[in-house]
Amino acid sequence: MNNKNTKNHKNDHAPAEAVQAEAKDEAIRISAKELEELRAKSAERDSYYDKYLRAHSEFENAKKRMEKERADYIRYANDSIVIEFLPIVDNLEIAERHIKEAKDFQAVRNGVDMIHLQIQKYLKDIGVERLKTVGVKFDPNIHEAVEVDDASQEDDGTVVGELKPGYAINGRLIRPASVRIAKKKE
DSSP, rough: HHHHHHHHHHSSOOOEEEEEEEETEEEEEEEEEHHHHHHHHHHHHHHHHHHHHHHHHHHHHHHHHHHHHHHHHHHHHTTTHHHHHHHHHHHHHHHHHHHHSSHHHHHHHHHHHHHHHHHHHHHTTTTTTEEOOSBBBTTTTEEEEEEEEEEEEGGBBBBEEEEOOEEEEEEEEOOEEEEEEEOOOO
């Protein structure tokens, strides 16, 4: 309430209904009704402040919980990938034991070829694809030229050999292919 307005309106309120309060050496008079309204507003403000503190605390706890869950998810995200890969490792260890005892190397080779197919199928199932290289035009976005061969006019810039395959997972390059390209002499 403005002090000037309070002085001008002193006679509006009966002395029995008024309560005095001090504010910087000046007396302020308000009615009991106004006092009750102020007390109600103060209680309402306290209630809202309490709700705010509780909501803020719940938010902070939820934020911490989500950060922990995210860290756990990242830590254990590879579990299913490893579990699916373990049978391939088992088959590789079996093949390794047979290599030491083998007299028929064609059977060993067939076993290793089967394991290789199993690995390729597994990679395909998780979204990993091997990039096509030999016979395609060199693309610096997916190929890394590590060797150059002499080429005819029509083969210039074509990949003629793959030294290390390139891979993409779900369409995103994860490793470029190391390739040999044909380049005409200048």
